[in-house]
Amino acid sequence: MPTESVRIDDKVLEEALQRKPHYLSTTAFLSQIIDSSNKKEFANLPLPPLQSPHHQPTLSEERIEREKEGLNESEANVHKGREGERKENKTKRYQFVVPDALDWCQGDLTTYWKEGKTGKKTEHAAKLLFSEVEKIASNYSQSIALEQIALATANSWESITLKNYERFGLAPNVSKQTKEPEPLHPAYKVFKAPIQRQAPTTNPVMQSLLNG
Numbered sequence: 001m002p003t004e005s006v007r008i009d010d011k012v013l014e015e016a017l018q019r020k021p022h023y024l025s026t027t028a029f030l031s032q033i034i035d036s037s038n039k040k041e042f043a044n045l046p047l048p049p050l051q052s053p054h055h056q057p058t059l060s061e062e063r064i065e066r067e068k069e070g071l072n073e074s075e076a077n078v079h080k081g082r083e084g085e086r087k088e089n090k091t092k093r094y095q096f097v098v099p100d101a102l103d104w105c106q107g108d109l110t111t112y113w114k115e116g117k118t119g120k121k122t123e124h125a126a127k128l129l130f131s132e133v134e135k136i137a138s139n140y141s142q143s144i145a146l147e148q149i150a151l152a153t154a155n156s157w158e159s160i161t162l163k164n165y166e167r168f169g170l171a172p173n174v175s176k177q178t179k180e181p182e183p184l185h186p187a188y189k190v191f192k193a194p195i196q197r198q199a200p201t202t203n204p205v206m207q208s209l210l211n212g
Helices: 012-020 026-040 059-091 100-117 123-139 140-155 162-169 204-211
Strands: none
Touching: 012 026, 100 123, 100 140, 100 204, 123 140, 140 162
């Protein structure tokens, strides 16, 4: 087999010979290592790279390593950020708080929200509920609004609205609260027809009846 002389760093050769089996010659051992490396058949062998311990990485090698480390760190930060967002979204749940304007039905609304309401329980749904209950109480009465809340709780309504009450729940004898009449302008005068007085009758029969 033809051979070729190759110069090897003394330190590299020294490290390689420390791992050389006693039954192989130096030439055979080095040839086996080179052949195995070329064929990539022994990639998992626990052999250190054949380089001097004093080997200094080149600028390109250092740049590649830094880019790999930076990329891995960036990917890790993105992953942590997404995990944090998911955890934050899970913890940020809407807290149902009845406004002071509806303190007269606070307990009833809380019971409906926790036990009776179906569908989404978001901040938007809560604001809509408060607004519609206020409308029912304003246009009709607080007692009717409380009745609607009780019905919604018992029947698991998704929402309470003035429109649905007027369409389905309005009793025949219930009407909107009457407003006070608007005051008349001071210059306004009420027209009254004059009282027509009849002239005394001259009929003797009628006179006798009237006079008794």
